Amino acid sequence: MARVVLAMSGGVDSSAAAYLLREQGHDVIGLFMRSGEAAETVCSTDLLPVVSIKPHHQGCCSASDAADARRVADRLDIPFHALNFRDEFTRIKDYFADEYAAGRTPNPCAMCNIWLKFGKLWDFARQVGADFIATGHYARVDGGDDPTGPPTPPSLNARLLRGRDEGKDQSYVLFGIRREILGRVLFPVGDRTKPEIRELARLAGIQTADKPDSQEICFIPDNDYAGFLGRYREPVETAGEIVDTTGRVLGQHAGYERYTIGQRRGLGLAFGEPRFVVKIDPELKQVVIGTREELGRSALTANRLNWLVDPPAGDLRCTAQIRYQQQAASATARLLDQDRLEVEFDDPQYGVAPGQAVVLFDGDVVLGGGWIA
Structure with missing residues (x-):
């Protein structure tokens, strides 16, 4: 069997993944990737475990989530590390702020997967002599390297597939995984549905079996994007005009970073038929509104x-x-x-x-x- 480093978020999916990997006989090492605000005591990337954790809600990367992950690791009797990737995660916050400032709509979860979860996770795995990494994502890998066989060079024949649960499939945000490591990636929950995973966790006595899924971006737990941007960066004047596709001024907006392409609700204007954001022009500070056909x-x-x-x-x-x-x-x-x-x-x-x-x-x-x- 293989040594596998598993990204543990403290949620039910990665907890169930830990249980499944251990039941398959693998040598599992749990890794919590701290990426939010620093806790009372958090280790750096020297592979030392966290000594104490001060509970504080910060989305899916909070100290309380780290505590949940540690409890699951203790329950399953697997080694556990919580490492501070705060510096690396600053890059994701910068990207998020830069994209909104440029009038674009960022996807921090996909970027986190590219830069952190399947970048630093793989680096950590190599440091501790592991040949495979795993997460609790709902996706599958077909044709990857065999974790039950002898070590071999990484295969380029592996394919990334959608998860079995169509409603929870996360393959879209995983497209950025490097092809050369895909054969060494395991998705233990990808062949099951979410209800099956929760039931599995309950039967295994895992404390996070009924823990709600995280719905917000982990560094914006209140879901207030504009508020985060205002706190994270020096204030910049982004207010301007709301116009239609002919350039006719329809009203004013408080900042174009509050809008995204396709948005219908929260426009602050009344129309006889549905209107959508069809363009954001950061140079003119304009939000352009149009019909569905124009969208x-x-x-x-x-x-x-x-x-x-x-x-x-x-x-x-x-x-x-x-x-x-x-x-x-x-x-x-x-x-x-x-x-x-x-x-x-x-x-x-x-x-x-x-x-x-x-x-x-x-x-x-x-x-x-x-x-x-």
Whole structure:
């Protein structure tokens, strides 16, 4: 069996993943990746365990979550480390603030997976002699390296697949995993549904079996994006005009960072029919409002690509997903150059937002993706 480093968030999914890996006979090491505010005592990346933790709610990366993860690790009798990645996580906060300042819609969860969970997690695994990493994400890996067999060089034949539970599938935010490590990634809960995982945790006596899922960005537990941006960065004047697609002024807004493409509610204006945010212009400080037809886009371009299969040589028929909880749509993708992709949809898509990811699928298989320009 293999030594596996598991990212433990203190939630039911990673807790159940720890139980499943241990039941399979693996040598499991739990790692809590502290990325919020510093607790009373938190170790640095010297591999020393936390001595004490002061409970304080901070989303999915809080001290109370670390305490939950430690209790599960103690229950399952597996080693546990809680490391301080505060400096690395500052990069994610900076990215979040920079994207909103540029009038784009960030996706911090996908970036956290790329930079932290499947970057630093893999680095830690190599430091402690582990050949595999695991998380509680609802996704699957097919054709990866065999954790029950002898060590082999990492395979490039592994495929990332959607999770069995369509309502909880998280493959969209995992498209940025490096292909060269995908074969060494395990998703123990990916073949099960959320109700099955909760029941498994209850039967195993895991304390987090009924813990609610985290719904907010971990560094914005009150879900107040504008408030966070105001506290995190020096105040910048972003208020301006709300206009229609012809440039006619309809009203005023308090800051364009409060809006995102496709937004319908909270516009502060009354219309005879639904209106949506169709564009954000940070230079003019304008939020552009239009009809559903004006919101629709038949094509997009993306950059900063990551492929989990060989890049296409010509037109690629696929389905393309533009938001985490949005259904993938039939499309044709083609490379414009080494790091730019064009996606042409069979039918117009609504809510194509610069800064979000577009992820390409062949059935359940994740082909790759990039960031909408």
